[in-house]
Structures are given as structure tokens and as C-alpha cells.
Amino acid sequence: MKINHTEIEIEQLTKVLHNQNVIDGANAYFEGGRVYGIQGDSGSGKSVFFSMLCGLVRPTAGSIRINQKLLGTDIMQPDSIGVMIGRPAFLAEYTGFQNLQLLAAVRQEISNTNIRKMMDLVKLGSKERRRYGAYTSQMRQRLGIAAAFMEQPEILLLDGATSELDPGGVDMLMDLIRRARERDALILLSDRNEGFLRELSDEIYYLLEGKLSAGA
Numbered sequence: 001m002k003i004n005h006t007e008i009e010i011e012q013l014t015k016v017l018h019n020q021n022v023i024d025g026a027n028a029y030f031e032g033g034r035v036y037g038i039q040g041d042s043g044s045g046k047s048v049f050f051s052m053l054c055g056l057v058r059p060t061a062g063s064i065r066i067n068q069k070l071l072g073t074d075i076m077q078p079d080s081i082g083v084m085i086g087r088p089a090f091l092a093e094y095t096g097f098q099n100l101q102l103l104a105a106v107r108q109e110i111s112n113t114n115i116r117k118m119m120d121l122v123k124l125g126s127k128e129r130r131r132y133g134a135y136t137s138q139m140r141q142r143l144g145i146a147a148a149f150m151e152q153p154e155i156l157l158l159d160g161a162t163s164e165l166d167p168g169g170v171d172m173l174m175d176l177i178r179r180a181r182e183r184d185a186l187i188l189l190s191d192r193n194e195g196f197l198r199e200l201s202d203e204i205y206y207l208l209e210g211k212l213s214a215g216a
């Protein structure tokens with residue numbers, strides 16, 4: 001699928017929760033074909049920041065423009081996005097494949113063959129008959145990754161995507177991210193695995209006391 005050059009413009013983005021400026025006047029410009037790493041201590045607001053970018057949480061003030069469209073006004077969520085924030089959640093009684101089929105039915109952009117290819121890429125192809133409820137935590141994480149990447153979205157938000165993965169799984173994820181960057185996807189990462197974050201990121205941003213600043 002050909003995608004246009006994607007851009008996200010953030011101006012004076014602020015989120016107040018319980019009288020605390022979790023995000024405090026953040027400004028940034030992100031574009032397709034690049035990987036951005038967001039670093040910050042636990043509780044610094046990375047998940048809140050990502051949740052605002054995908055339209056799940058409304059900002060208290062400021063704006064997010066995705067391809068010049070104002071999020072929350074012109075569009076309620078980005079048109080083409082793959083997201084991992086927190087633990088994956090799927091239907092326990094369905095197999096991994098059936099869960100992906102359900103998600104794919106929303107946009108009807110990818111075939112069962114492509115879903116199977118994605119299952120193979122994340123090394124779940126041989127477990128096709130196992131229901132999600134019987135998955136290990138690593139398999140759950142791999143299915144979450146498959147769901148985020150399968151439609152080749154323009155934007156990928158991956159918050160803690162390496163958790164539960166073994167080293168082979170981390171390599172697999174790195175490969176998927178690099179391939180997404182090659183097809184001009186815009187990728188935002190936050191991860192406790194600092195090596196992973198530094199190795200992949202073209203630019204690093206830091207979140208400290210609500211302030212977002214560009215790093216080296």
C-alpha cells in the first residue's frame with residue numbers, strides 16, 4: 001500500500017490530571033520515514049502522551065495536527081494507525097487468528113492470507129489453533145505486535161512493545177520497525193529497553209516533569 005508522507009504537528013499540548021500537568025506545553029514535529037524514541041521515568045507521562053496522539057485521551061489544551069487535520073475536531077482518530085499501549089487485550093475464547101480477523105473486518109483492507117503471513121512473521125503461525133486464553137504472555141505480546149503492524153499503518157505508536165519478548169522476539173520487532181520506516185511510516189517508541197530504543201531511534205525526546213525536549 002502506498003502511503004503519503006505523514007506528519008504530526010504538536011503545539012502547546014497539555015494534559016492536566018488531578019491538578020497535575022502530566023504533559024505541559026509540549027511542542028514537536030514528527031514525520032514519516034523516521035523513528036522517534038520518547039524517554040522518561042516511570043510515571044513521566046509517556047502513555048498519556050501516546051494516548052492523546054491516537055485520540056483516546058483528549059488534551060486539556062493545545063493541538064495535535066495529523067496531516068494538517070486537527071485531532072478531536074477534523075478527525076476523531078488518525079486514519080491509519082497501529083497502536084500498542086499497555087498490555088494487549090483480545091477475546092480469550094477466540095484463536096489469535098480469529099482475533100486478528102475480527103480487527104481486520106473493521107477496515108476490510110487485508111486478506112486472510114495477509115493475516116496468516118503476519119501470524120508467521122511474529123512466529124505464531126504454528127499456534128494457529130490455540131485460543132488466546134491459552135496463550136503465554138510472550139505469545140500475547142506477539143499477537144499485539146501482529147495487530148499493530150498487519151495493516152501497514154502510516155503511524156505506529158509502540159509503548160512498551162518489547163515487554164515479555166525474548167531476544168529473538170526483540171530482533172523480530174526491530175526488523176518490523178525498520179521495514180515500516182522503509183515504507184515511510186512514522187514511528188513513535190517508548191520502551192524500558194534502552195538499547196532497543198537507542199538503536200532504532202532517529203531522534204530521542206525526553207519527558208521530564210511534563211516537559212518534552214529534544215535530545216541528542
Ligand SMILES: Nc1ncnc2c1ncn2[C@@H]1O[C@H](COP(=O)(O)OP(=O)(O)OP(=O)(O)O)[C@@H](O)[C@H]1O
Nearest residue numbers: 017018020022040041042043044045046047048049
Ligand atoms: N486515567 C488517569 N487518571 C489520573 N491520573 C492518571 C491517569 N493515567 C495516568 N495518570 C497519571 O499520569 C501520570 C503519567 O502516567 P503515564 O502512565 O503516562 O506514565 P508513563 O511514563 O507511561 O509510565 P510507565 O513508564 O510506568 O508506563 C502518572 O502520574 C499517572 O498516575
